[in-house]
Amino acid sequence: MSFKFIRELFKLGKMSGDKKQGSGDGAKQVTCLLIGAGARGFGYAYYAVCYPEQFKIVGVADPRDFYRKRVQDENKVSSEFVFKDWREAAEREKFADCVIIATPDREHKGPAVAFAQKGYHILLEKPMAVTEEDCREIVSVCKDNKIVLAVCHVLRYMPWAYKIREIIESGEIGEVVNIQHTEPVGFFHFAHSYVRGNWRNEKLSSNSLLAKCCHDVDLIKYWMGDSSKCVRVSSFGSLAHFRKEDKPQGAGDRCLDCSIESQCPYSAKKIYLDRVKQGHTSWPVSVITEVPDIESVTEALKSGPYGRCVYECDNDVMSQQVSTFQFENGATASLTMVAFSSRLCAREVKVYGTKGEITCDASHFPKVEVFDFLTQRKREVECRSQGAMGRLSGHGGGDYLLIDSFVQALRTGKENLVLTGADDTLASHLLVFAAEKARKDDCVVHIKPDGTF
Incomplete structure (x- = not known):
């Protein structure tokens, strides 16, 4: 069934990015609370932009103002459902069908357990959790509450x-x-x-x-x-x-102040700043600053973690x-x-x-x-693949197929569409x-x- 489903996605042409595909098919629209609005969460949220009849972001939780507001504005999320901390959302009565959890690795278990107990279906970024005990607890709580759990093994x-x-x-x-x-x-x-x-x-x-x-x-x-x-x-x-013992003689502590930077393949100047100067502002540049332009990237490399010498990190x-x-x-x-x-x-x-x-x-x-x-x-x-759209084109279209299978499973009740349960x-x-x-x-x-x- 799962192989047939994936093949059908390609046959239907959904990988081409047709925003009208699936509208008017009688299945319900799935509503979602996004927890963690960074690169991965923002990427999955793009499905709502492409298929608004099928999927809608109705809430967002992230402690960082820029990333939280970016999702809020793009999806026209009511301020009533915008949170700095996921715990604030968990205290509310259930207001969405599912949650996407894209928090840092060590912050997966808390929201996964809390929202499973409230009846939210879950798309959970990998890894599920960082300990065996936490993984087992997440699975147990999801089963007890009959939650559809899809882990992002794209x-x-x-x-x-x-x-x-x-x-x-x-x-x-x-x-x-x-x-x-x-x-x-x-x-x-x-x-x-x-x-x-x-x-x-x-x-x-x-x-x-x-x-x-x-x-x-x-x-x-x-x-x-x-x-x-x-x-x-x-x-x-x-x-x-x-x-530290592999640090070349003459190397500085930060790449922008290093006398041998031009000879280092791991130079932050090469990895980030040179890319911006060439017009490339996607990953990995987009990760190190909110607005990836020359000025902000230069400042990030002067003072942030991504400008450090690779031989002087923790x-x-x-x-x-x-x-x-x-x-x-x-x-x-x-x-x-x-x-x-x-x-x-x-x-x-x-x-x-x-x-x-x-x-x-x-x-x-x-x-x-x-x-x-x-x-x-x-x-x-x-x-x-036949191509994918925008922020969902990662992993050869795997990002798109992952969230699409999750959304379609919730829309149709066919839980076996999820391959990574x-x-x-x-x-x-x-x-x-x-x-x-x-x-x-x-x-x-x-x-x-x-x-x-």
């Missing part, structure tokens, strides 16, 4: 990802014996998010495997299918290069990590996350089966190739927690049938 909604699953399920490559999955984060992306940015320090956010790759682990579980459970996990990682998360998974049927899988790459989150996948293999290059022009051992022929599977998300999160335990304790973690370890 990779499941990407055409290449579900196409790989389809090919595996068809039996074309036989029994899967091994999956190799690589997430090349990108050298400047890692410096932006995991050295200078919000996810740089585990105590402030979460470990990099959870923050960056929980949906990569989710894909491995997704492709292996439900018939074989993971039984053993190991993991190794380290923080390389972005350390970062402690892994810059590379390899995690391995063994399943009860004997199949194995490995996930490699690496910061130091020219590719920017363009995953590389190999699936080895007894009758053939699948190769996927998930770049800007993703393609899936299938090699048949019997015929020794290779075929290429088209899996490019409570149980599946909890199961894959548990594998991430197991991998981190294996890395930190230098051991192989054995998974019990109930998912505990």
Whole structure:
């Protein structure tokens, strides 16, 4: 059903950005309270701009005036339902069908539990929470209150990802014996998010495997299918290069005052200021200041966290990590996350089966190739989306398909349209927690049938 639904979205042409699609179909309009109006929350809210007959933002909560007002103005939200703190909204009588929770990682559990108890359906940014206990509590409360929970594992909604699953399920490559999955984060992306940015320090956010790759682990579980459970996990990682001892001689504490800045690939001047001068004001520039122009970006680099030398930050998360998974049927899988790459989150996948293999290059022009051992022929599977709209074009259209599936599930009552629900998300999160335990304790973690370890 889920594959059929996604294919139908493409056939209907909704990926083309037709704002009139779906109007007058008899299904209800879904109302939403947005909690967290930063880059991710603001992006998902764009669905209401594109499909006002189907989805409406009726409330917003964010402690930052600029971002809160931006959503309020774009969606004409009544001041009665504009809040600086999500707790203020939670104290009100229920006034929307659902909430989108796009707060920082460590602030997911509180609003998720509070709004589930009040009967709001939930679209929750990944990771679900930063501890096993909090994840289990969120799932338990959502189940007790019959809440539709969709976690933002956008990779499941990407055409290449579900196409790989389809090919595996068809039996074309036989029994899967091994999956190799690589997430090349990108050298400047890692410096932006995991050295200078919000996810740089585990105590402030979460470990990099959870923050960056929980949906990569989710894909491995997704492709292996439900018939074989993971039984053993190991993991190794380290923080390389972005350390005080690696600071080049002559480097300053901030890039704008550094005598060797021109020789540094991680220069904040190159990553942010030069981009603005070339007319590029989207991510990552849009993250560091409210108005991404030359003056404000220059000031942000002079005084803010994104102008710091990458060798003088309080970062402690892994810059590379390899995690391995063994399943009860004997199949194995490995996930490699690496910061130091020219590719920017363009995953590389190999699936080895007894009758053939699948190769996927998930770049800007993703393609899936299938090699048949019997015929020794290779075929290429088209899996490019038909395009997406504006702020929902991220992840190859996955952002759009994610929120569309959530909205349509609420409009029609077909909850199976959500591909990343409570149980599946909890199961894959548990594998991430197991991998981190294996890395930190230098051991192989054995998974019990109930998912505990």
